[in-house]
Amino acid sequence: MDPHDPEDLLEALRAENDELRMRISVLEATAEEYRRQMTAVLTSASWRWSAPLRGSAGKVRLVRSRARSLAKRLVGRDSQPVTTPTAGLFAPVARKGASGTPHFSPLLNRPLLHGVRSSRLALDPLPNLDQARILVVAHVFYPEVWPDIEDRLSRMPEAFDLIVTLVKGPAESIEGRISGLFPRARIQHVENIGRDSWPFVELARLGAFEGYDAVLKVHTKRSVHRIDGDAWRLDLLDGLLPSPEGIRRIVDLVRRDRNVGVVVPSGHLKGPETWGSNQELVEALAARLPFAFDPDALRYPAGSMYWAQPWLLQRLADLELGQEHFESEAGHLDGSTAHAIERFVGVMATAAGLDQVETGEVPSRLHQARRAASDTTAPxxxxxxxxxxxxxxxxxxxxxxxxxxxxxxxxxxxxxxxxxxxxxxxxxxxxxxxxxxxxxxxxxxxxxxxxxxxxxxxxxxxxxxxxxxxxxxxxxxxxxxxxxxxxxxxxxxxxxxxxxxxxxxxxxxxxxxxxxxxxxxxxxxxxxxxxxxxxxxxxxxxxxxxxxxxxxxxxxxxxxxxxxxxxxxxxxxxxxxxxxxxxxxxxxxxxxxxxxxxxxxxxxxxxxxxxxxxxxxxxxxxxxxxxxxxxxxxxxxxxxxxxxxxxxxxxxxxxxxxxxxxxxxxxxxxxxxxxxxxxxxxxxxxxxxxxxxxxxxxxxxxxxxxxxxxxxxxxxxxxxxxxxxxxxxxxxxxxxxx
Known part of the structure; x- marks a missing residue:
């Protein structure tokens, strides 16, 4: 073949294209088989019987971690030598083929973007900014399940601002519907990169969370690899938006108790048994600040839907992540930057001394916050x-x-x-x-x-x-x-x-x-x-x-x-x-x-x-x-x-x-x-x-x-x-x- 002959070059490109198409077909077939096998595992009797053991193992690790922390606090503290975790203080070295870590991870292979404060998104200022003190951020990839979010937002007991990140393509078909129901909503069109995490980090870099009392994060979750994907989504949404009075209690708690960082639907706060292949990626994220954390003490809002303190979410901007730190969508079930961000929010809350509260705990915690506010003088x-x-x-x-x-x-x-x-x-x-x-x-x-x-x-x-x-x-x-x-x-x-x-x-x-x-x-x-x-x-x-x-x-x-x-x-x-x-x-x-x-x-x-x-x-x-x-x-x-x-x-x-x-x-x-x-x-x-x-x-x-x-x-x-x-x-x- 003559590399300078246009016809020969075109033929070579066609052959390469055919080969790529074949590889895509193989990958799609592999993914489908993986989903089939996972469904079989998740529906098996052995998986159901072993669930308590898996949960117990995670709880044991958490108890041990807390016991170590308590022992440290009881030691005298006049500049005493102490031992505290070091995970997260230094970035892991990207190792090709390292066990559990994708060697192609853009997070492990790209350095800090020191001083980068620009964003690919651009939000217009809202009118009447002093009226709404609640922000809702909704990410839409599956337009067919947007009505689940839409219906529950009608339960909000007070005015709120709404930002919707629409994935370019099919999701854009509901833009008119959203604008009709929520005329003040700001709608952003985004690439299908980093799922709901990359647009959320971009909003933090833009300062979108500043000035609010509480932020609600939701998205059109399908989780097609899970047989209970739809039920999972509805359980998350109903936990976060249960009723006007239930929502009012959650928001009131976040407003009153400065030590509440995240409010999670009951049953969806997960622990170290769900690290998967994400621990090294979370260490890489923490090292960008850096702060230390105890991997055995992992707790985070699984499903990535929650109410949160705006301060906590704004710290995502401090990571100085760009779009290049997220994988293009390829059906990842684990080990991506998006999966790491999901866990990192919980890790960061713990490192900041903030509590993650399940919705079932909200009434009693709110009662304590109200009593504390009346009994103390702020320093x-x-x-x-x-x-x-x-x-x-x-x-x-x-x-x-x-x-x-x-x-x-x-x-x-x-x-x-x-x-x-x-x-x-x-x-x-x-x-x-x-x-x-x-x-x-x-x-x-x-x-x-x-x-x-x-x-x-x-x-x-x-x-x-x-x-x-x-x-x-x-x-x-x-x-x-x-x-x-x-x-x-x-x-x-x-x-x-x-x-x-x-x-x-x-x-x-x-x-x-x-x-x-x-x-x-x-x-x-x-x-x-x-x-x-x-x-x-x-x-x-x-x-x-x-x-x-x-x-x-x-x-x-x-x-x-x-x-x-x-x-x-x-x-x-x-x-x-x-x-x-x-x-x-x-x-x-x-x-x-x-x-x-x-x-x-x-x-x-x-x-x-x-x-x-x-x-x-x-x-x-x-x-x-x-x-x-x-x-x-x-x-x-x-x-x-x-x-x-x-x-x-x-x-x-x-x-x-x-x-x-x-x-x-x-x-x-x-x-x-x-x-x-x-x-x-x-x-x-x-x-x-x-x-x-x-x-x-x-x-x-x-x-x-x-x-x-x-x-x-x-x-x-x-x-x-x-x-x-x-x-x-x-x-x-x-x-x-x-």
Whole structure:
């Protein structure tokens, strides 16, 4: 054959086409035989008799997992070594022909799409956005069973928005019917890729779930490989949309109980006995954030229909999946990205500390939520705030012309494969805090997401303030709604960033009369109308209480002066001494009003991952820890040394590579899912302790140490959205115009 002859080339293509058609016929015949055999198995007596054993095996694995978790929680938690699961922390290596894993999986063979936020879908904004607080997302592949969904939506007890993803082809035939019955519905035409999962992930990337109180996910499920496929679909739909009153209870529960992530029809919450060949794919999904999970504790809504917290579904956008990560439809019964997403929703809910509730449990759970709402006072969430991001002459002298902390951030380099360095800021960019407009933006973000105020570091060395421009600008502009308190960072500055701890740049000393000089410096801030108060008194946090020469006498002096100035006194908190701090005397403890946990300094679980991280820099002399272990081992006791009240502290992440380089200590890697688990537990602990509860976050903007609430380039507002979900702050409806 002459490859340059058009006739010969056409003949070769025809032969290849015939061969492909033959292969398709063989595959179709194989699939049909597989369905026949599966039907025979599912209808056999042995399958029915062994059902209890299969369920029992899964339950045994779950009980064992919970027992291990309980044992960990009962262990002392002052930075104790802990062991927590590592599945999901690092992506599995795609292995050709690996048992149970399709070697052609696009999920295992395609990397992260860092920073991708665009979508193939485009939703027009809805009119009257403030009316509907419920969103229904329906995926239609089988138009003939759409009426099952349509009929049950008539039971909705209040207004709802509707998004319908129609698979191109036969499903498009019912577009007119849907538009006629639901004129405000937004209809999207999609390719038959990833079944209902890919369009759902695309909606998350578009931000379609934001601003709602609850989201219902349904689809035209047929499950032709099951003899009970139609009955399964109807049972799912009737469980989720039972009656107007039943629906009202479900929605009310999701609205009231921040710890309810998913509501599933009774009997459809499945466990580890149904992993199939999907565990490795779910590990690959989790590794994209990453967070750890226990495979033996699998629970997820089988059938992929449920009510859910919008925050949970929005985290699907954090996976940064594209259409290319999903298989084209080929009748997969297992082991596809769509099957993995189905299980991942449950895995992610558990990792976030969210409960998956079956509909039969809704009435009793709702009763508990109503009682809790009337019996508790919500804590205030306060974030430590760094004023470093502006130039000062001292930094120019010590570190070079134009130095700010952004220089440290930009010079960071990865220490291992998958290490998220350098960390890039998000929508606020590399700001300059000498501009008070930046603080106005930060205050608006905080208020919109449930952060009640900032605890600004205050640097004062024997009458010499440093990095105080943001504070002075704030005090000069009372129009900026920036609730704040001060934390005196009373330690000497050294060249620690260079590893030269003994090279002191400016010393913290305490000469005679320093107490009054320091108070005089604070007074304008203490009198500001935005200054945070606890128990009616201005809040002051002291970073290293053990360094004060006579802490009891000093605090007594400050309180007297504050009382004389009409402030009523001071509410003084001290940071719990860390492993690097000096201790706290009994007299100092008697003088303060309470303590603040300040992770990672103390009160967290430590689990080294050095033996697991891939391609670790051989020159690295620090350590890589599990962030999930830090969360699971966090000390949430609210009574501490000397019987003092302890206010919980949390961190959205920690990684000081930007400052320490190859000597860094990093927690791999903070993410909104694991952060929610920690923050929710801290809020619960603070609430249970009564009084005027506070929860501290380290930090709002510690960019050089990887601890940031404010938006970054990887998760956007993900950490802030987590605070909003936990605190119950009502989300504003975003503008969804393209």
């Amino acid at each position: 205030r969430v306060l974030a430590f705030y760094l004023p470093q991001y502006h130039r000062i002459p001292e930094n120019d002298e010590w570190w070079g012309e134009g130095f700010t902390d952004w220089v440290n951030v930009d010079r960071a380099r990865p220490l291992y494969r998958g290490h998220a360095q350098p960390v890039e800021p998000g929508e606020l960019g590399r700001y300059d805090l000498s501009d008070v407009k930046v603080m106005r933006q930060q205050a608006e973000l905080a208020a919109d997401h449930g952060v009640d105020g900032f605890v600004m570091y205050h640097y004062w060395f024997d009458g010499r303030p440093l990095l105080d421009t943001p504070l002075r600008n704030l005090l000069a502009d009372p129009s900026v709604e920036f609730p704040f308190a001060l934390c005196w960072a009373n330690e000497s500055w050294t060249r620690r960033w260079d590893g030269l701890d003994k090279d002191v740049l400016i010393a913290q000393t305490y000469p005679p009369g320093w107490e009054d000089a320091f108070y005089d410096d604070l007074l304008p801030a203490l009198r500001d109308h935005r200054y945070l108060r606890v128990g009616g008194l201005p809040l002051l946090v002291v970073y290293r209480i053990g360094q004060l020469p006579d802490a009891a006498a000093t605090i007594a002096r400050w309180r007297k002066r504050a009382d004389d100035d009409g402030l009523g006194g001071l509410h003084v908190l001290a940071v719990i001494p860390s492993r690097d701090f000096e201790g706290m005397s009994a007299s100092a403890a008697a003088a303060v009003d309470g303590l603040v946990h300040f992770p990672p300094g103390s009160g967290i679980g430590l689990q080294s991952l050095r033996g697991l991280v891939p391609d670790l820099d051989p020159g690295h002399s620090g350590d890589i820890y599990s962030y999930d272990a830090a969360v699971d081992g966090a000390d949430l006791r609210t009574t501490g040394p000397h019987g003092l009240r302890v206010h919980p502290g949390v961190m959205p992440g920690w990684d000081n590579t930007a400052r320490r380089g190859s000597a860094a200590y990093a927690f791999h890697r903070g993410n909104p899912v694991s952060f929610r688990r920690w923050l929710s537990r801290a809020v619960d602990a603070a609430t249970a302790a009564g009084g005027e509860p506070l929860v501290f976050v380290n930090a709002w903007n510690e960019w050089a140490e990887g601890a940031c609430l404010e938006p970054d380039a990887r998760f956007g507002r993900g950490n802030l959205e987590t605070v909003r979900q936990v605190t119950g702050t009502r989300a504003r409806r975003p503008d969804r115009a393209d």
